[in-house]
Amino acid sequence: MSNAPFTFSELEAQLNDTLELVLSTDRTTSDIANTLKDLTREQQEFVMKWSIVSSRSNAELAYQFVENSASAFRKMSMDDVHNWLIQAMDVYDRQGLYQAASVLRKVDKFSQAARGKTNSISFEEVAGVLEKFICGLSGRDLKLEAGDIFFTDTKRLFLPGVITRFKKQSDNYSLYKSMATQLWAQTWYGTFHINPVTELDQFERRDRALQLFCYLETIRLTHCIKRDLPGLHREMLALHDQSETPKLGPDWLTWIKKLEASKATVGDTYDAVTALYNLNKKIPESFYYQPLLNPEVVVAVMAERINEEKNALQHALNDMSGEFRSAKAEDDEPEELEFKVERHDDENEASGFRYELTADDEPVAPPIDVKNLLESIFQDLGEIPPEYLVAAGDGGYRPGGSESNNSCKPGDADVIYYNEWDYRRQQYRKNWCWLKEKDVHPNHEPFVEQTVKKHYGLIMNIRKTFEALRGEDRLLKRQTNGDDIDLNAVVEAHADMLHGMEMSDRLFTRPSRLERNIAVMFMVDMSGSTKGWINDAEREALVLLCEALEVLGDRYAIYGFSGLTRTRCEIYRVKKFDEPYSNDVRNRITGISPKDYTRMGVTIRHLSKLLNEVEARTKLLITLSDGKPDDFDGYRGEYGIEDTRQALIEAKHLGIHPFCITIDNEAHEYLPHMYGPVNYVLLNDVKKLPLKIADIYRQLTH
Amino acid sequence: METNVLQAEALFIKDEPYYEPVGAEIKIFDAAYQNGLPVLLKGPTGCGKTRFMEYMAWRLKRPLVTVSCHDDLTASDLVGRYLITAGNTVWIDGPLARAVRTGAICYLDEVVEARKDTTVVIHPLADDRRVLPIEKTGELLRAGPEFCMTISYNPGYQSVLKDLKQSTRQRFVAIEFDYPNAELEKKIVMHESQLDESLAGKLVKFAGMTRNLRGSGLEEGASTRLLVHAGKLISAGIEPRHACRAACSEALTDDPEMLNAVNELSASLF
Numbered sequence: 001m002s003n004a005p006f007t008f009s010e011l012e013a014q015l016n017d018t019l020e021l022v023l024s025t026d027r028t029t030s031d032i033a034n035t036l037k038d039l040t041r042e043q044q045e046f047v048m049k050w051s052i053v054s055s056r057s058n059a060e061l062a063y064q065f066v067e068n069s070a071s072a073f074r075k076m077s078m079d080d081v082h083n084w085l086i087q088a089m090d091v092y093d094r095q096g097l098y099q100a101a102s103v104l105r106k107v108d109k110f111s112q113a114a115r116g117k118t119n120s121i122s123f124e125e126v127a128g129v130l131e132k133f134i135c136g137l138s139g140r141d142l143k144l145e146a147g148d149i150f151f152t153d154t155k156r157l158f159l160p161g162v163i164t165r166f167k168k169q170s171d172n173y174s175l176y177k178s179m180a181t182q183l184w185a186q187t188w189y190g191t192f193h194i195n196p197v198t199e200l201d202q203f204e205r206r207d208r209a210l211q212l213f214c215y216l217e218t219i220r221l222t223h224c225i226k227r228d229l230p231g232l233h234r235e236m237l238a239l240h241d242q243s244e245t246p247k248l249g250p251d252w253l254t255w256i257k258k259l260e261a262s263k264a265t266v267g268d269t270y271d272a273v274t275a276l277y278n279l280n281k282k283i284p285e286s287f288y289y290q291p292l293l294n295p296e297v298v299v300a301v302m303a304e305r306i307n308e309e310k311n312a313l314q315h316a317l318n319d320m321s322g323e324f325r326s327a328k329a330e331d332d333e334p335e336e337l338e339f340k341v342e343r344h345d346d347e348n349e350a351s352g353f354r355y356e357l358t359a360d361d362e363p364v365a366p367p368i369d370v371k372n373l374l375e376s377i378f379q380d381l382g383e384i385p386p387e388y389l390v391a392a393g394d395g396g397y398r399p400g401g402s403e404s405n406n407s408c409k410p411g412d413a414d415v416i417y418y419n420e421w422d423y424r425r426q427q428y429r430k431n432w433c434w435l436k437e438k439d440v441h442p443n444h445e446p447f448v449e450q451t452v453k454k455h456y457g458l459i460m461n462i463r464k465t466f467e468a469l470r471g472e473d474r475l476l477k478r479q480t481n482g483d484d485i486d487l488n489a490v491v492e493a494h495a496d497m498l499h500g501m502e503m504s505d506r507l508f509t510r511p512s513r514l515e516r517n518i519a520v521m522f523m524v525d526m527s528g529s530t531k532g533w534i535n536d537a538e539r540e541a542l543v544l545l546c547e548a549l550e551v552l553g554d555r556y557a558i559y560g561f562s563g564l565t566r567t568r569c570e571i572y573r574v575k576k577f578d579e580p581y582s583n584d585v586r587n588r589i590t591g592i593s594p595k596d597y598t599r600m601g602v603t604i605r606h607l608s609k610l611l612n613e614v615e616a617r618t619k620l621l622i623t624l625s626d627g628k629p630d631d632f633d634g635y636r637g638e639y640g641i642e643d644t645r646q647a648l649i650e651a652k653h654l655g656i657h658p659f660c661i662t663i664d665n666e667a668h669e670y671l672p673h674m675y676g677p678v679n680y681v682l683l684n685d686v687k688k689l690p691l692k693i694a695d696i697y698r699q700l701t702h
Numbered sequence: 703m704e705t706n707v708l709q710a711e712a713l714f715i716k717d718e719p720y721y722e723p724v725g726a727e728i729k730i731f732d733a734a735y736q737n738g739l740p741v742l743l744k745g746p747t748g749c750g751k752t753r754f755m756e757y758m759a760w761r762l763k764r765p766l767v768t769v770s771c772h773d774d775l776t777a778s779d780l781v782g783r784y785l786i787t788a789g790n791t792v793w794i795d796g797p798l799a800r801a802v803r804t805g806a807i808c809y810l811d812e813v814v815e816a817r818k819d820t821t822v823v824i825h826p827l828a829d830d831r832r833v834l835p836i837e838k839t840g841e842l843l844r845a846g847p848e849f850c851m852t853i854s855y856n857p858g859y860q861s862v863l864k865d866l867k868q869s870t871r872q873r874f875v876a877i878e879f880d881y882p883n884a885e886l887e888k889k890i891v892m893h894e895s896q897l898d899e900s901l902a903g904k905l906v907k908f909a910g911m912t913r914n915l916r917g918s919g920l921e922e923g924a925s926t927r928l929l930v931h932a933g934k935l936i937s938a939g940i941e942p943r944h945a946c947r948a949a950c951s952e953a954l955t956d957d958p959e960m961l962n963a964v965n966e967l968s969a970s971l972f
C-alpha cells in the first residue's frame with residue numbers, strides 16, 4: 001500500500017460514497033476534501049475509516065465529523081481525535097444528533113480538556129445529578145435548564161451553560177451546586193411570599209432596590225442553608241475564601257445580623273432594603289452564587305399556577321363537602337361548609353409541615369390531592385388565604401353530552417358499547433361510550449430502521465439481558481427423568497417404600513429454562529398532546545420493546561387510543577396478539593400519530609376484554625401516556641380519574657395487572673390513586689422513554 | 703441465621719426486644735392473637751416488621767419460629783419429611799409443623815418469594831379450621847390456641863409474578879407498616895446506634911431526602927435499617943459522609959448519576 005496521501009479527487013470520491021445520504025447540490029464534499037488533503041496518509045485513513053463507522057449510526061454525524069476532523073488533527077493527537085469522536089457518538093446515542101454535532105464543532109474545548117487544562121464544567125455534565133439533588137431537597141418539582149440569566153421563575157431553575165470562574169473544576173462544580181441550591185431556596189424559604197413587583201415598584205431607583213434585594217435575600221437564604229444544609233454551606237464558604245471578603249459598615253452589619261436570625265422572613269429583607277436604600281451607600285459586590293431576579297416573570301408564572309391551584313382546591317373542597325354532607329345525611333341544611341386550615345411545623349412530615357383541615361370545626365383528613373395543593377399553595381404564598389377555602393359551585397366539570405358529527409351511530413355494526421363510571425352517583429352510566437376499532441394508517445418511512453440504527457448499542461444490550469432472562473436456568477426437582485438424582489426425592493421414596501407405599505418415579509433433577517407464560521398488552525396514548533417529541537419517543541420505545549419481546553417470546557399486542565367525546569372513542573390496532581412482528585406492524589408503528597383526546601376508561605375496558613381472551617398465566621396491561629385522562633365532553637378532573645380507576649379495578653378482577661409508564665410530572669398526584677402506589681413509573685424526561693422502557697419491562701416481569 | 707430453613711429454631715425470647723410502637727399495631731396483633739386470627743404484615747423492607755414479631759413473641763411469651771422464604775422452598779421444607787437412619791425411617795417435623803405442635807408464633811418472612819404451591823400449605827392453618835394436614839404421615843395437626851400464623855409481604859416489589867394471591871391475602875388480618883415518623887425514627891436510630899440526637903436527626907433527614915426521590919429514579923428510599931447501619935458506622939468512628947455512602951447510597955442504587963446525587967444530599971447535611 002502506498003504511503004502517499006490521498007489526492008483531492010480520491011478523497012472526494014470516497015467521501016461522496018460515504019456521505020451520499022446527506023449531500024445535495026448545495027452541499028458537496030469538495031471543501032472538506034480540500035481540508036483533508038494536507039493530512040498524512042495515516043490521518044486520512046483514520047478519517048475515512050471512522051466516517052464509515054459513524055455513518056452507520058447517522059450520515060449527518062459522519063458529515064460533521066469529517067468536516068471538523070482536519071481542525072481536530074491540527075490540535076490533537078490521533079488518540080485524542082479518536083476520543084473526541086467516541087464522545088460525540090456516545091452523546092449521539094444518548095442525546096441525539098443535535099447535541100452530538102455540537103460536540104464535534106467544539107474541537108477547541110475538547111482539545112483543551114484533552115490537554116488536561118480545562119477547569120470548565122458544563123451544564124450538561126452536572127444537570128442530571130443536580131436535578132436529582134434538588135428533587136431530594138423536597139418541595140415542588142423543579143426543572144433545571146441552561147439559560148443566559150441565572151434565576152428562577154419558580155417552576156424552572158435557570159443556570160449558566162458553563163462555569164469557568166475558578167481554577168479548579170471541582171470548585172466550579174461546587175458553584176453549580178450552590179447556585180442551584182440558592183434558586184431552590186428562593187422557592188422553599190418564601191422569597192416570593194411578598195409580591196416582588198409591587199414591592200420594588202415603590203422605589204424610585206428600582207434597579208438599586210432590586211440589586212439590594214438580591215444581595216440581602218441571598219444573605220438570608222444562605223443562613224437558612226447554613227441551618228438546614230450545613231455541609232453544603234461549608235462548601236459555599238470554601239468558595240469564598242478564595243476571594244476578598246468586603247469590609248462592611250456597621251449599618252450593614254446590623255441588618256445582616258437581623259437577616260441571619262432563624263425567624264427572618266422575606267419581609268425582613270424588604271425592611272433591610274428600605275433602610276439601606278436610603279443610606280445611599282455602594283452595594284457590596286455580589287456573591288458568586290447570588291441569583292438574579294426577574295420579578296415580572298416570577299409573578300406571571302406564579303399567578304398562573306396559583307389560579308389553577310385555587311380552582312382545583314375549591315373544586316376539591318366542593319367534592320369533599322358533598323361527601324361530608326352525604327356522610328352526615330343532612331341534606332336539609334344546604335348551607336356551605338366552612339373550611340379552615342392550620343399549618344403546624346412538624347418535623348415528622350417530609351415537607352416539615354402538617355396541615356389540619358376542619359369543616360365546620362370538625363377535623364377532616366385531606367385527600368392526597370388536597371394535601372398536595374395546600375402544600376404547593378403554601379409554598380407560593382406562605383399562607384392559605386381564606387377565599388381559597390370556599391368550596392366552588394358545581395360548574396363545568398360534569399360530563400355532558402355534546403355529541404360531535406363524526407360520532408358513531410348507534411346502529412353501526414362495528415360499534416361496541418361500554419359502561420362508564422360516574423363517581424358522583426357511584427354507579428355506571430349504561431352503554432355510555434361508543435367505541436370502534438380501526439387500523440393505524442401505515443406509514444412507509446424508514447422510521448423503524450432508523451430507530452434500530454440509532455439505538456444499535458442499546459438494542460444489542462437489551463437482547464443480551466433479555467436472552468439471559470429467557471434462559472434463566474433453574475433446577476426442576478422430582479422429574480421422571482433428568483441428569484441428576486434428586487436425593488431428597490430418593491430418600492422420601494425409600495421411606496415410602498419401607499412404609500409399604502408405592503415408590504414414586506419422580507427421582508431426578510433436570511435443569512430447565514423457566515417457562516414464561518406472559519401476555520402483555522401495550523396501550524399507547526395517541527392524544528393530541530403527544531404531538532412532537534412524545535410521539536417520537538413513544539414510537540421509538542415501541543420499536544425497542546418489539547426487539548426485546550421478540551427475544552423473550554412473550555406474547556404481546558399494541559393498540560393506540562384516542563377519541564373525541566363519548567360517542568367517538570377510537571382504538572387503533574398496531575399489532576394483534578397473534579400477529580407476527582412483520583413489516584406491516586413496523587409501518588403501523590411508524591404511522592402512530594397524535595389525534596384527539598384521552599378517554600382512558602373505555603380503552604382499558606376494551607383492551608382488558610381482548611387481553612382476557614388470551615390464555616396466559618400472567619397478563620399485563622401497560623399504558624404509555626403523557627397525562628391524565630381527559631376528553632372534550634367533561635371527562636376530566638376527578639370524573640376521568642375515577643372512571644379510569646374503576647376500569648382498572650375491573651381489569652384487576654379479570655386477573656390483569658395494570659401498569660402505567662408516564663411522563664407527566666404531575667402524575668404523582670393522581671397515578672397512585674388510579675394504579676396503586678407501585679404500579680407506575682414516571683419518567684421526567686421523555687427522551688429517556690426509549691432508553692428505559694426495556695428495563696422497566698424487565699423489572700416488571702423478572 | 704435465617705437463611706437455611708432447616709436451622710430455623712423455635713425459640714423463646716428472654717429479653718425484651720427494643721421496639722417502638724408506631725401506631726395501633728400492638729393492639730391489633732394482640733386482638734388477632736386472642737381470636738386465633740392469622741396476621742399479614744405489609745410494608746417496605748427494613749421498617750421493623752421482624753423486630754415487631756420478636757417483640758410480640760416476647761410479649762405473648764411464645765416461642766418464635768421464623769422462616770425466610772425463598773423460591774426453592776418446598777412444602778416439605780415447611781411441613782417435614784422422612785429421613786433414613788440405619789435403614790429405618792424417621793419423620794422430622796419441618797418448622798411449620800414444629801410451630802404448630804409447640805404452640806409457637808410462626809413467621810414466614812417474605813412469603814411471596816416462596817413458590818406458589820408452597821403458600822397453599824398454610825391455607826388450612828390460616829382459616830378457621832386451623833389445622834395442618836401432614837399428607838405423608840396421615841396426621842392432621844390441630845393448632846392450639848397459642849399458635850399464631852404470621853406472614854410478611856412487601857408490596858413495593860414491582861414484579862407482577864410475585865404478587866400475593868387473593869385467596870392467600872384474604873385470610874389474614876393485615877397490619878400495614880411504614881417507616882416511623884421522623885421523631886420516632888430519630889429515637890430508634892439513637893437507641894440502636896448510640897448516636898447523639900443531632901447526628902441521628904441528620905440521618906433521618908437524609909432518609910427523608912432519599913424518600914423524596916422515590917419514583918423519580920429510586921425504587922425505594924433509605925429504610926430505618928439502613929439508617930441504623932449508617933448510625934453504627936458513625937458511632938464506630940467513620941466519617942458521616944462515608945458512613946452514609948457505604949451504608950445507604952450504595953445499597954439504594956447502582957446508577958452512577960443517582961449515586962452521585964444521593965451522596966451530594968448526605969454531604970449537604972453533615
Ligand SMILES: Nc1ncnc2c1ncn2[C@@H]1O[C@H](COP(=O)(O)OP(=O)(O)OP(=O)(O)O)[C@@H](O)[C@H]1O
Binds near residue numbers: 722723746748750754
Ligand atoms: N419500630 C421500631 N422499633 C425499634 N427498632 C426498629 C423499629 N423499626 C425499625 N427498627 C430498626 O430497623 C431495623 C430493621 O428492621 P427489621 O429487620 O424488623 O425490618 P423488616 O421490616 O423485617 O425488613 P425486611 O422486610 O427487609 O425483612 C431493626 O433492626 C431495628 O433496628
Ligand SMILES: [Mg+2]
Binds near residue numbers: 751752753811
Ligand atoms: Mg425482616
